[in-house]
Amino acid sequence: MHWLEPLVEIGGTGFGPATPDDIAAILVGTSLKAIGKIADHPFIALQQRLSFARAGLTRPLSLADYARTGGWAGLKRARAIGANRLLAEVLQSGLRGRGGAGFPAGTKWQTVANAPASTKYVVCNADEGDSGTFADRMMMEGDPFQLIEGMAIAGLAVGAGQGYIYVRSEYPRAIAKLRDAISFATEHIAPFRIELRVGAGAYVCGEETSLLNSIEGKRGEVRVKPPLPALEGLFGCPTVVNNVLTLAAIPHILAEGGASLYDSLGIERSRGTMPIQLAGNIRHGGLFETAFGISLRELIYDIGGGTFSGRPVKAVQVGGPLGSYIHPSQFDLPFGYEAYSQADALIGHGGVVVFDDTADMGAMARFAFQFCAAESCGKCTPCRIGSTRGVELIDRIRARPSTASGRVGAVESFPQMHNARKVPSTRSDDLTLLEDLCETMRDASLCALGGFTPYPVRSALRNWPEDFGPDFAR
Amino acid sequence: MERQSEPAIRIVVDLQRKVLEIIAVRLGEEAPLLPILHDVQAAFGCVDEAAQTTIADALNLSRAEVHGVVSFYHDFTSSADLRPALHLCRAEACQARGVERMVAAAEAAAGQRVELKTTYCLGLCSVGPAARVGDGLHARLDETGLVKLVQSL
Numbered sequence: 001m002h003w004l005e006p007l008v009e010i011g012g013t014g015f016g017p018a019t020p021d022d023i024a025a026i027l028v029g030t031s032l033k034a035i036g037k038i039a040d041h042p043f044i045a046l047q048q049r050l051s052f053a054r055a056g057l058t059r060p061l062s063l064a065d066y067a068r069t070g071g072w073a074g075l076k077r078a079r080a081i082g083a084n085r086l087l088a089e090v091l092q093s094g095l096r097g098r099g100g101a102g103f104p105a106g107t108k109w110q111t112v113a114n115a116p117a118s119t120k121y122v123v124c125n126a127d128e129g130d131s132g133t134f135a136d137r138m139m140m141e142g143d144p145f146q147l148i149e150g151m152a153i154a155g156l157a158v159g160a161g162q163g164y165i166y167v168r169s170e171y172p173r174a175i176a177k178l179r180d181a182i183s184f185a186t187e188h189i190a191p192f193r194i195e196l197r198v199g200a201g202a203y204v205c206g207e208e209t210s211l212l213n214s215i216e217g218k219r220g221e222v223r224v225k226p227p228l229p230a231l232e233g234l235f236g237c238p239t240v241v242n243n244v245l246t247l248a249a250i251p252h253i254l255a256e257g258g259a260s261l262y263d264s265l266g267i268e269r270s271r272g273t274m275p276i277q278l279a280g281n282i283r284h285g286g287l288f289e290t291a292f293g294i295s296l297r298e299l300i301y302d303i304g305g306g307t308f309s310g311r312p313v314k315a316v317q318v319g320g321p322l323g324s325y326i327h328p329s330q331f332d333l334p335f336g337y338e339a340y341s342q343a344d345a346l347i348g349h350g351g352v353v354v355f356d357d358t359a360d361m362g363a364m365a366r367f368a369f370q371f372c373a374a375e376s377c378g379k380c381t382p383c384r385i386g387s388t389r390g391v392e393l394i395d396r397i398r399a400r401p402s403t404a405s406g407r408v409g410a411v412e413s414f415p416q417m418h419n420a421r422k423v424p425s426t427r428s429d430d431l432t433l434l435e436d437l438c439e440t441m442r443d444a445s446l447c448a449l450g451g452f453t454p455y456p457v458r459s460a461l462r463n464w465p466e467d468f469g470p471d472f473a474r
Numbered sequence: 475m476e477r478q479s480e481p482a483i484r485i486v487v488d489l490q491r492k493v494l495e496i497i498a499v500r501l502g503e504e505a506p507l508l509p510i511l512h513d514v515q516a517a518f519g520c521v522d523e524a525a526q527t528t529i530a531d532a533l534n535l536s537r538a539e540v541h542g543v544v545s546f547y548h549d550f551t552s553s554a555d556l557r558p559a560l561h562l563c564r565a566e567a568c569q570a571r572g573v574e575r576m577v578a579a580a581e582a583a584a585g586q587r588v589e590l591k592t593t594y595c596l597g598l599c600s601v602g603p604a605a606r607v608g609d610g611l612h613a614r615l616d617e618t619g620l621v622k623l624v625q626s627l
Contacts, residue, residue, distance in 0.1 A: 002601050003600070128595075131567045133595075133597070133599065134598070136597075169512075170596050172608075176609075195503075198508075200548065202546065215505060215508070217507030218507075220546060235504070277600070279599030280566065280567040280571060285600025285601065286600055308571065317566055321565065321566060353566050353567045354570060356570070364566070364569075377546075
């Protein structure tokens, strides 16, 4: 409920957004900023909070608060039932990686557990670089012990003694909270140890293999898979790499009966709850945790209250900078991995960014390529060079009307250039070329940065061709 | 070859000693390069060539390897910029809330005095446009607010 912040709470009743001038009126109970009981507010009451059950209600760094609200119960039970049953319960819960790829967490853990090695690691990916996402940040700032407990349970399950949290440097407050939380929790998670590592401003380090390289003190370049990190990960050892939300969901699952409850929620193979982040041009933004299956229409209009600017919604980008732009005609799509992938979209980390009708989708498609060019690690050609060529192509498409032709470049005109085209290209040639480029990037990039950049580009072109030139035929 | 004056040599030696102190604190850690670079960047505002050489020697790496890492990450620079810096988020969510329309005014206010840097996402996507100055975060900026913030640096 970010639009109501700063939020003052007195005995469960909320006042917001509060300014210093409101304080006197709030204290005597005459403030017009009163919103009633916070727990009854529709934005909170309609949620189903499992991962974020504690956030906002307890003091994030208080071990006493944490223990009082069910903290460490999952870890205690995990220690009691042993690694095999623990793995079985995580598998049963149907929990899938919340970072974006949605790989079943239990299967990944099983692979690491079965790998023969004396040293194994648990790595928490807290490099939440996607625009429109902030659930990891809110977890780290609001309930850091839950993440730490989840990591300790993961360590038990796979036989790892050391964990790393890799957090991005753009989150100074989360870094400070985690530092304290790790030192406070040392005794509770021993003999498991956790070390905090701070990123250095590279978006691509959210990709698991480049994150591992970064922890190892190398350039954050992507590694070729296989070998999977589950078999050869950090320092060549079997490694669990999970997102903050995945690990933070574990304590709940491991509490008595948690796995069956988790499995009972959701649709298809998308089980449990997803912390969805409503962002961008939205009136009522913030974090909304709910079971899979909710539609975008409900999220944006019923819960989000439409746009912040009051103008009509033009597009919604789901899943961060590499997610598709979704047209209002598709707003009935149920939120889930399968439904989105069938619609040529992805839910990624659960970020929902709303744009009003002033957005220029041609410019957004160009930005997708530009972002990819700025953040590419440079290891594979489709991403490193394709992204720059993509920016140029979109500029060319947008710059000229459909009838006019380009010109043959000076270099292309040389007789030695046997394979260069000798006739000027038309816009339809450029569109074919763009399609070709998108296909190459999708199929031949090493990781999701290059591989998924075509999603926003293609969806923008498909749904809003008029933004790519005034006389564009649909 | 021009002879360096006595005080200049002393400064160089002092700087190197400081870098070595930073390294010594971290040396027991697993793969300490990134934490060392963060500490050096924080202490000097950059990781210059001399510091890179010192770090490479201490960690038994080649200078090329250390330079490769320094040049890869946006947070590390090889020369110091002493101007105050403002990191303005220009990712999709802040674009949807109109950050691009404010950039020109911010640039004008910054001029040569303030370093205006682009960042992609501060995780304040429902209350953008957002900016970061050091460890301080600023949300719900409008053009006036952003210009004021730039001027206050």
